[in-house]
Amino acid sequence: MNAVVYAISEAWRSMWRRRGASLMAVLTASASLFVLGLLLLAGTSASRLLERWSAAAEFSVFLADGATPTERAAIERTLGSSGLVAGQAFVPAEEALRRFSRQFPDLAAAVASLPANPLPASYDVQLRPELARDPSVGRLAAQLRQQAGVSDVRYDRRWIERLLRLVGAARTAGLALVAVLTLAACLTIAGVVRLALHARRAEIEIMQLVGAPLAYIRGPFVLEGTLLGLTGAVVAFGVLVGVYLLGRDPIVAWAAGLVAAGDVRFLPLGVALSLVGGGAAIGCVGGLLAARTAR
Amino acid sequence: MYTRGVYALRDLTLTIGKGDFVFLTGPSGAGKSTLLRLLLRQDVPSAGHLIVGGRSLSKMSASQVQTYRRSVGFVFQDFKLIPTRTVYENITFVPRVLGQPVAVQRRKAFQVLKWVGLQHRLNAFPEELSGGEQQRVAVARALINDPALVLADEPTGNLDPDLALEIMNLFRDINARGTTVLVATHDRELIRRVGKQTVTLEHGLLVEDA
Ligand SMILES: Nc1ncnc2c1ncn2[C@@H]1O[C@H](COP(=O)(O)OP(=O)(O)O)[C@@H](O)[C@H]1O
Ligand SMILES: [Mg+2]
Numbered sequence: 001m002n003a004v005v006y007a008i009s010e011a012w013r014s015m016w017r018r019r020g021a022s023l024m025a026v027l028t029a030s031a032s033l034f035v036l037g038l039l040l041l042a043g044t045s046a047s048r049l050l051e052r053w054s055a056a057a058e059f060s061v062f063l064a065d066g067a068t069p070t071e072r073a074a075i076e077r078t079l080g081s082s083g084l085v086a087g088q089a090f091v092p093a094e095e096a097l098r099r100f101s102r103q104f105p106d107l108a109a110a111v112a113s114l115p116a117n118p119l120p121a122s123y124d125v126q127l128r129p130e131l132a133r134d135p136s137v138g139r140l141a142a143q144l145r146q147q148a149g150v151s152d153v154r155y156d157r158r159w160i161e162r163l164l165r166l167v168g169a170a171r172t173a174g175l176a177l178v179a180v181l182t183l184a185a186c187l188t189i190a191g192v193v194r195l196a197l198h199a200r201r202a203e204i205e206i207m208q209l210v211g212a213p214l215a216y217i218r219g220p221f222v223l224e225g226t227l228l229g230l231t232g233a234v235v236a237f238g239v240l241v242g243v244y245l246l247g248r249d250p251i252v253a254w255a256a257g258l259v260a261a262g263d264v265r266f267l268p269l270g271v272a273l274s275l276v277g278g279g280a281a282i283g284c285v286g287g288l289l290a291a292r293t294a295r
Numbered sequence: 296m297y298t299r300g301v302y303a304l305r306d307l308t309l310t311i312g313k314g315d316f317v318f319l320t321g322p323s324g325a326g327k328s329t330l331l332r333l334l335l336r337q338d339v340p341s342a343g344h345l346i347v348g349g350r351s352l353s354k355m356s357a358s359q360v361q362t363y364r365r366s367v368g369f370v371f372q373d374f375k376l377i378p379t380r381t382v383y384e385n386i387t388f389v390p391r392v393l394g395q396p397v398a399v400q401r402r403k404a405f406q407v408l409k410w411v412g413l414q415h416r417l418n419a420f421p422e423e424l425s426g427g428e429q430q431r432v433a434v435a436r437a438l439i440n441d442p443a444l445v446l447a448d449e450p451t452g453n454l455d456p457d458l459a460l461e462i463m464n465l466f467r468d469i470n471a472r473g474t475t476v477l478v479a480t481h482d483r484e485l486i487r488r489v490g491k492q493t494v495t496l497e498h499g500l501l502v503e504d505a
Binding site: 002003006017202203205206207209210211212213216217 | 335337360361362363364365369375377378379388389391392393394395396440
């Protein structure tokens with residue numbers, strides 16, 4: 001208990017004495033944690049968006065003219081037993097025509113003048129969001145194409161997959177950046193703590209000579225590192241909240257139609273807390289690195 | 296033994312009784328500081344044993360060294376006061392880093408400050424004190440934990456003769472209360488004026504014990 005009180009008062013004294021260096025360490029730590037937070041925020045938003053887009057990605061089964069009710073029942077069975085389908089709706093040819101006319105009013109008259117409805121009946125299939133990117137969806141499409149009564153299956157995933165690869169690459173680059181920044185923050189804090197250690201080598205010598213426990217000798221320095229990291233994390237967190245609140249609406253407005261307000265959400269509480277805890281941990285490691293030399 | 300076969304002390308057999316006051320003297324480089332460093336367990340001998348209070352210093356674990364050092368007070372020629380702390384903070388620093396309660400720190404600090412006659416300077420910083428006053432603060436710090444053994448390496452090396460005698464009188468008082476005192480000094484005149492048992496070293500050899 002006394003060791004903790006001692007460490008707190010000495011760490012505070014030391015940070016205040018070298019407030020310029022302390023500020024620098026806090027800012028380095030907060031910069032790296034801010035970038036980390038931003039990447040997490042962008043990452044979770046992007047995957048939420050992709051999930052929604054994947055689920056909405058059209059999986060349509062077009063029926064051949066004159067598909068029999070038996071064939072339709074077989075198609076429904078294939079869809080139902082695949083385990084990939086959240087819902088399916090039968091769209092009769094007349095309904096398909098109505099939709100087409102609504103979407104392209106300019107062409108409606110031309111189509112209506114045709115002797116027969118050129119649009120086939122189809123099933124609009126909704127995939128289960130969590131399985132929408134599963135390779136088995138491709139196999140289901142292939143299986144359906146073979147089935148009697150099916151004229152075509154439209155399942156275009158190429159653009160989604162390209163997007164996924166892009167997001168994956170961005171994530172890797174982001175992680176590398178975060179690793180470098182984390183290391184930089186840790187070493188900056190270690191450097192500042194080493195400075196404090198150097199400034200107090202006379203005290204450390206006295207402590208050693210009077211037989212002070214190691215906790216008293218190293219404690220203040222480890223705590224100093226931890227507090228620097230923690231403060232950096234809190235600053236980063238505050239800036240992140242600010243950026244989120246200011247940036248959310250403009251982004252949703254800018255990408256109207258593609259990005260919904262619900263896609264851009266703040267980090268879940270657990271992630272936010274680990275971000276702050278991570279800052280403290282980075283600082284603690286920095287403090288330990290520096291204090292290791294004092295025994 | 297230091298690097299490359301330099302022996303700072305050789306064939307030294309010396310027994311100091313509990314409660315003794317002993318001067319350690321000899322020319323510069325004789326090995327006085329080395330012996331005190333060994334006794335504070337800052338170094339271990341390459342051969343031989345040091346037994347203090349029935350325990351061998353070379354066989355101690357790190358935590359036993361800590362415990363041992365808590366019973367030893369030390370005073371150096373350069374005082375080793377912490378420049379950024381006041382007299383009071385310098386003195387309470389010892390009980391504080393040993394985890395003693397604030398009330399105990401305060402009581403002990405006032406006791407030793409009064410004893411060395413510096414109770415009116417407790418808020419001064421070391422640089423605001425004279426050399427003699429600084430060394431009295433160092434002595435107060437060495438005494439605050441009621442040590443069984445006090446080691447002093449040239450404690451009066453930076454002081455003029457009258458102040459030196461004043462410091463020696465403090466050591467005599469400590470000794471009178473049962474603490475073993477070992478003072479290294481090359482100042483024969485001072486030893487003559489204090490008049491205590493004297494051990495003389497030369498080139499690491501014991502040449503006289505009188
Ligand atoms: N760290 C060291 N490395 C090598 N030799 C040393 C070291 N410290 C002291 N010595 C040598 O040990 C001998 C004794 O030194 P010391 O104990 O300081 O003598 P004194 O205190 O009596 O003047 C000297 O010859 C000195 O040069
Ligand atoms: Mg010496």
